Amino acid sequence: MIKYIGSKRTLVPTIASIVAQLPVRTACDLFAGTTRVGQAFRRLGLEVHSNDLATYSEALGLTYVVAGAxxxxxxxxxxxxxxxxxxxxxxxxxxxxxxxxxxxxxxxxxxxxxxxxxxxxxxxxxxxxxxxxxxxxxxxxxxxxxxxxxxxxxxxxxxxxxxxxxxxxxxAVEGPPGRVTRLDANLLAPQLDVDLVYLDPPYNHHxxxxxxxxxxxxxxxxxxxxxxxxNKRLDCRSRKSRFNAKRDAPAALAELIGSLRAPWLVVSASDESFHGAQRLHELLVEHGHVGRIDIEGRRYVGAQIGIHNPAGEKVGKVSHLRNQEHLFVVGPDQELVEAVTAGSGALR
Ligand SMILES: C[S@@+](CC[C@H](N)C(=O)[O-])C[C@H]1O[C@@H](n2cnc3c(N)ncnc32)[C@H](O)[C@@H]1O
Structure with missing residues (x-):
């Protein structure tokens, strides 16, 4: 699997063990990236719809989510x-x-x-x-x-x-074959007819x-x-995701969550995100009962290496090496939401 910033590599077992306890048969991984989370859902026996704007994510989705026996x-x-x-x-x-x-x-x-x-x-x-x-x-x-x-x-x-x-x-990934799309999440969201949506949007300007x-x-x-x-593609200048702009991201996320009809949501966020945990909770509570797990972890490898000038000399110190990931579970059954999010505070 490719190296990918923000990939849920270490969180996949936690996400999968939560989703395994929910009454769901179909799921959409709306910001799929490496498709790791969608693959885990597929292994649980769910029919998965993998979506991301990136063309490389579509190739990964065809391989790991769509390809069947x-x-x-x-x-x-x-x-x-x-x-x-x-x-x-x-x-x-x-x-x-x-x-x-x-x-x-x-x-x-x-x-x-x-x-x-x-x-x-x-x-x-x-x-x-x-x-x-x-x-x-x-x-x-x-x-x-x-x-x-x-x-x-x-x-x-x-x-x-x-x-x-x-x-x-x-x-080959075990499980029922799913589908893949390469659409803007906000355009796809209102059309989705699935039991669960997993949301892992970009969380800062990168x-x-x-x-x-x-x-x-x-x-x-x-x-x-x-x-x-x-040597970046020229269209890197024009193709911007609303989720990467501090001013637009909160509205983009609010619109997205407001347009989802799936009874169950699982949402990843981080304490470094444009979206504060409190604000996210306020948005999600409109959709159902909300539970949250907080997970301590190491920041991405670039932060571990430090800040260097073009000559390769270390010129600055990264402010912090650890961060906290939040995993929200939202659904119609309060008891179940509480049961699957009990015992928070895991370590990555
Ligand atoms: C945090 S990453 C997801 C990582 C993924 N969960 C994993 O484990 O690999 C966010 C993803 O959202 C995609 N993205 C950004 N803006 C988008 C949009 N408006 N619609 C759909 N995907 C978008 C990016 O291409 C990126 O792959």
């Missing part, structure tokens, strides 16, 4: 072996992300160029294409040279970047579209014009 995994394993054997050749990726910027070593970048072009030549179903794109995305992520976001790359090549790129066939622009370009393969040292 009918996928010919033997054929895909053969294709992965064929892609791994392709010789590298210079292309957009090598030039933009290995020479002008330095996210991946040029030798691996040349192979990414060859493999990505080949995926577009193959005759594939949308799910097969999603799986091969995921295999490439995950392989590139294993040899990248960043701290986990693509606003910058490391001054010295990361040790893992020296390893040769190697695609692996992504694991835009995912810009933070993961290399993955977006790798999946879209649209050779965009770029700018700056990080």
């Amino acid at each position: 009918d996928v010919d995994r033997l054929r895909l394993a053969t294709l992965v072996a064929e892609l791994n054997a392709l010789p590298g050749r210079d292309g957009y990726f090598t030039e933009a992300f290995c020479r002008q910027a330095r996210y991946v070593q040029p030798e691996n970048g040349r192979r990414i160029d060859a493999i990505r072009d080949r995926i577009d030549e193959l005759v594939l179903t949308p799910v097969e294409r999603g799986i091969l794109l995921t295999a490439l995305l995950e392989a590139a992520d294993r040899v990248d040279s960043t701290t986990g976001v693509q606003m910058a790359y490391l001054k010295q090549w990361a040790p893992r970047s020296h390893a040769p790129l190697r695609l692996r066939l992504p694991d 835009a995912y579209f810009a933070n993961y622009h290399v993955w977006e370009t790798l999946v879209r393969w649209d050779a965009p014009e770029s700018y700056g040292i990080a």
Whole structure:
């Protein structure tokens, strides 16, 4: 699974154990990102709808939420072996992300160029294409040279970047096949007809579209014009999520919650979020009974590493290394809400 800021990697077992106790059969992971949470729901036997604005999240959703037992995994394993054997050749990726910027070593970048072009030549179903794109995305992520976001790359090549790129066939996820969309959450919300919605919106000004622009370009393969040292896609300037603007985010979240008809909601928030826990509680109480779990944890890896100037020298101290995540559970049955949120204060 790719490195992703705000990913619920450590919280998934808690979220899944809560949802396993609720009377739900269908769920939407509305801000799916890596799709980890949707995958956990699927393993519980729920029919999952995975949604995110990002094109790479759509590829991950096709692989881990949509792909069912009918996928010919033997054929895909053969294709992965064929892609791994392709010789590298210079292309957009090598030039933009290995020479002008330095996210991946040029030798691996040349192979990414060859493999990505080949995926577009193959005759594939949308799910097969999603799986091969995921295999490439995950392989590139294993040899990248960043701290986990693509606003910058490391001054010295990361040790893992020296390893040769190697695609692996992504694991199949057990459970009923679901669906995936790439829509603005606020447009999709009023149309949703599911028992539970999981909400994990961006919680500050850091835009995912810009933070993961290399993955977006790798999946879209649209050779965009770029700018700056990080060589970001030009449309990073225009494609903004309302959830990343301090002024707009509270209204966007209030509208979103107000338009959801699902009886059950599970909502992730953080004490670093634009949305204070008290305000979030006021919004959620309109929807049903509200319970909350607070989870102490370490902040993202960038915070652990510290603040550096362009020459790589440490120039500042990060204000704090720990934060608190909140998990709200909202539903029509007060006793059940209280039962599943009892015993809060877990550690990540
Ligand atoms: C905090 S991350 C979700 C992380 C996810 N729960 C995980 O575990 O990987 C927020 C996600 O919201 C997506 N996003 C931002 N604005 C959106 C919008 N208006 N509609 C749908 N998705 C959006 C971002 O692309 C990002 O993947």
